[in-house]
Amino acid sequence: MKAAKQELAKGLNEFVGGVIPKDKLTAMMQMPQKAGMGDFAIHCSPFQKVLGFDNPGEAAQFIADNAEFPEYISAESQNGFLNFFINSDYLANQTLDQVIEQGEDYGRNNIGEDKLVVFDYSAPNIGKPLHVGHIRSTILGDSLIKIMQFSGYETFGINYLGDVGLHIAKTVAAYDLWSSPEKLAKNPEEEILNLYVRFNKEMADNPELEEKAKLTAKKIEEGDLATTKTLDFISEMSMDAFNRVYNLLDVQFDEITGQSKFSDKGKEVIQSMLEKGVAEKTEDGAVVVSLDEYKLPEKVVLKSDGTAIYATQDLGAATYRKEHFDFDKLLYVVANEQEQYFKQIFGILDKAGNDWADDCFHVSFGMINLADGKMSTREGTIVYLEEVLDKSTLMAKKVIDEKNPDLENKEDVAKMVGVGAVKYMVLGVDYPKNIEFSWERALNFEGNSAPYIQYAHARASSILRKNGSSAEYEVTHIESDSEKQLVKQLAMFPLRVEAAVEKYKPHIIANYAYELSSAFNAFYNTVSVKDAGDQKETKLALVQSYVTTVNNAMDLLGIQLPEEM
Numbered sequence: 001m002k003a004a005k006q007e008l009a010k011g012l013n014e015f016v017g018g019v020i021p022k023d024k025l026t027a028m029m030q031m032p033q034k035a036g037m038g039d040f041a042i043h044c045s046p047f048q049k050v051l052g053f054d055n056p057g058e059a060a061q062f063i064a065d066n067a068e069f070p071e072y073i074s075a076e077s078q079n080g081f082l083n084f085f086i087n088s089d090y091l092a093n094q095t096l097d098q099v100i101e102q103g104e105d106y107g108r109n110n111i112g113e114d115k116l117v118v119f120d121y122s123a124p125n126i127g128k129p130l131h132v133g134h135i136r137s138t139i140l141g142d143s144l145i146k147i148m149q150f151s152g153y154e155t156f157g158i159n160y161l162g163d164v165g166l167h168i169a170k171t172v173a174a175y176d177l178w179s180s181p182e183k184l185a186k187n188p189e190e191e192i193l194n195l196y197v198r199f200n201k202e203m204a205d206n207p208e209l210e211e212k213a214k215l216t217a218k219k220i221e222e223g224d225l226a227t228t229k230t231l232d233f234i235s236e237m238s239m240d241a242f243n244r245v246y247n248l249l250d251v252q253f254d255e256i257t258g259q260s261k262f263s264d265k266g267k268e269v270i271q272s273m274l275e276k277g278v279a280e281k282t283e284d285g286a287v288v289v290s291l292d293e294y295k296l297p298e299k300v301v302l303k304s305d306g307t308a309i310y311a312t313q314d315l316g317a318a319t320y321r322k323e324h325f326d327f328d329k330l331l332y333v334v335a336n337e338q339e340q341y342f343k344q345i346f347g348i349l350d351k352a353g354n355d356w357a358d359d360c361f362h363v364s365f366g367m368i369n370l371a372d373g374k375m376s377t378r379e380g381t382i383v384y385l386e387e388v389l390d391k392s393t394l395m396a397k398k399v400i401d402e403k404n405p406d407l408e409n410k411e412d413v414a415k416m417v418g419v420g421a422v423k424y425m426v427l428g429v430d431y432p433k434n435i436e437f438s439w440e441r442a443l444n445f446e447g448n449s450a451p452y453i454q455y456a457h458a459r460a461s462s463i464l465r466k467n468g469s470s471a472e473y474e475v476t477h478i479e480s481d482s483e484k485q486l487v488k489q490l491a492m493f494p495l496r497v498e499a500a501v502e503k504y505k506p507h508i509i510a511n512y513a514y515e516l517s518s519a520f521n522a523f524y525n526t527v528s529v530k531d532a533g534d535q536k537e538t539k540l541a542l543v544q545s546y547v548t549t550v551n552n553a554m555d556l557l558g559i560q561l562p563e564e565m
C-alpha cells in the first residue's frame with residue numbers, strides 16, 4: 001500500500017508538471033472506509049484550478065482518462081474524487097513477499113534515522129505508591145519508545161523520580177516521630193503512605209508539625225547526614241515497590257534520576273536568566289519570569305528563601321539534557337493536569353533564547369476513570385497499580401480455566417492476558433482523551449481488547465502448528481472478500497506505523513491490531529486452510545503473514561501473544 005501510495009503521488013505530480021508537490025499529494029490521499037470507493041481517493045479541487053476546469057468532477061474525469069498509473073492500479077472518477085483501486089492479486093503477492101521476507105522487520109521505517117529522542121516518563125514520587133494514574137505515563141512512554149525505535153530513532157528513557165518536596169519532608173519527619181526500620185520493612189508501601197497521611201492529619205491540630213516539616217525540608221536541601229540517611233532508606237523501600245510493578249509491566253529505563261539532582265543546575269540556569277533580564281526578582285526575593293508574550297501567567301522559578309522548586313529542577317534538567325544528549329526531541333509523558341505548567345517551562349526556555357525549546361513536547365494525557373467502580377478497593381482513594389494487574393491476571397486465569405482447562409503454562413498465559421488487557425485498555429485510547437476503565441471491556445474476548453487479539457493469534461498459530469508454515473506459495477488468484485480484506489490490512493501496517501510515530505500515537509497501532517485481527521477472524525470463519533487443495537500454500541502464507549504482522553504490532557505496545565490460550 002505504501003509503495004502504491006508513493007507511485008500514485010509520483011504519477012499525479014508528473015501529470016500536473018510538478019505544480020503540486022508530491023508531499024502535498026501524499027497528504028491529500030485518503031483511505032475510504034466504504035467499499036467501492038477505492039483503496040485510495042483524492043479530491044480533485046486542487047487539480048481543477050491547475051488544469052483549468054470548471055469543477056473538480058471534470059478534472060477527475062480528465063485525469064482518469066489521460067494520466068498513466070502503474071498497471072496494477074485503476075482509477076475511476078466519482079463525485080469530484082479520483083478513486084484508485086489496487087489489483088488484489090498484485091497486492092497479495094507483493095504484500096506476502098514483503099512480510100515473509102522481512103519478518104520481524106516488516107513495518108519498519110527510517111523516519112528517525114540519526115535522530116535521538118529523550119523521554120521523561122513514569123516519574124512517580126518517592127513515598128507514594130504507584131497508582132493507576134501512573135500507569136498511563138509508564139505504558140504510554142514505553143510504547144512510544146518502541147514505536148520510535150521501530151522508526152529508526154535512537155531513544156533514551158528517563159524515569160524522573162519525584163524525590164524532593166514538602167510531601168517527602170513530611171514523610172521523613174513522620175518516620176522520625178513514629179516509625180522504625182523494622183516497621184517500615186514489614187510493609188513498606190503501606191507504612192510510608194500511612195506516615196504521610198497521619199502527618200497531614202495531625203498537622204491540622206498541631207502547627208508545630210508544619211515547622212518540623214519545613215525544618216526537615218531544609219535539612220534535606222543542606223544534605224544533613226541523619227536526615228539524608230532516612231530519606232535514602234525510604235527511597236530504597238519505595239523503589240523496591242516500584243520495581244515490582246515495573247517487572248510486572250516489563251518496563252525498563254535507561255536511567256532513573258531523582259528530581260533533586262537538578263536543583264543546582266536549575267539555580268545556575270536561573271541565575272543566568274536574571275543576568276540576561278529574562279527573569280526578575282520580586283520584592284520578597286522570589287524569582288519570577290513573566291510570560292505575557294506567550295499569553296501565559298508569570299511563573300515563580302525560585303522561592304524567596306532561595307530554595308529550589310519543581311520548576312527550578314525542570315529548567316535545570318531540560319538544560320542538562322540538551323547539553324548532555326544534544327537530543328532532537330525531548331518528550332514529557334505527563335498527565336494533562338500539568339499542561340499549563342509545561343507551556344510555561346517551554347515558554348521560559350524559549351524566552352531565554354534556547355532555540356531547542358521548540359523540540360520539547362508534552363504528551364499530555366487524560367485521566368483514567370474507574371468506570372464500574374469495582375476497581376476502587378478503598379472507596380475511590382488510592383488504587384494500587386499492582387492490585388489492578390494482579391486482579392486482571394486472576395480474572396484472566398478464571399477465563400482460561402473455563403475455556404481451556406488443560407492448557408500447559410496457564411500461569412504465564414494468564415499473566416500475558418491479564419497484563420496485556422490492562423496495557424491495551426490504556427493504549428487503545430487516543431492519549432488526550434480520558435479513559436473509562438472497565439474490566440468488562442478490558443477482558444472481553446469478543447470486543448476490541450488484548451484478549452481478542454491474543455485469541456486470534458492463538459488460532460492462527462494453531463493452524464501453522466498443524467499444517468506447517470508455507471515454504472512455496474504463489475498467489476494466482478484471490479477470490480474471497482475475506483482474503484482480500486486480510487491482505488489489505490496486512491499491507492496497511494507500514495502506513496499505520498508512520499502515522500503513529502509522526503503523531504506520537506500508540507492508539508493507532510492498537511486499533512490497527514484489532515482491525516487486522518478482525519480481518520483474520522473473518523478469514524478464519526470462512527476459509528478452510530486444510531481443505532484448500534493447491535491453494536493451501538498460499539493460504540498458509542496468509543496465516544503466517546498475519547502471525548508476523550500482529551506480533552510486530554503488539555510488540556510496539558509491549559503486549560505479548562501466547563501461542564496457545
Ligand code: ARG
Nearest residue numbers: 120123124125160162314334
Ligand atoms: N513526579 C511528577 C508527578 O508525579 C511528574 C514528573 C514529570 N516530569 C517532569 N519533568 N516534570 O506529578
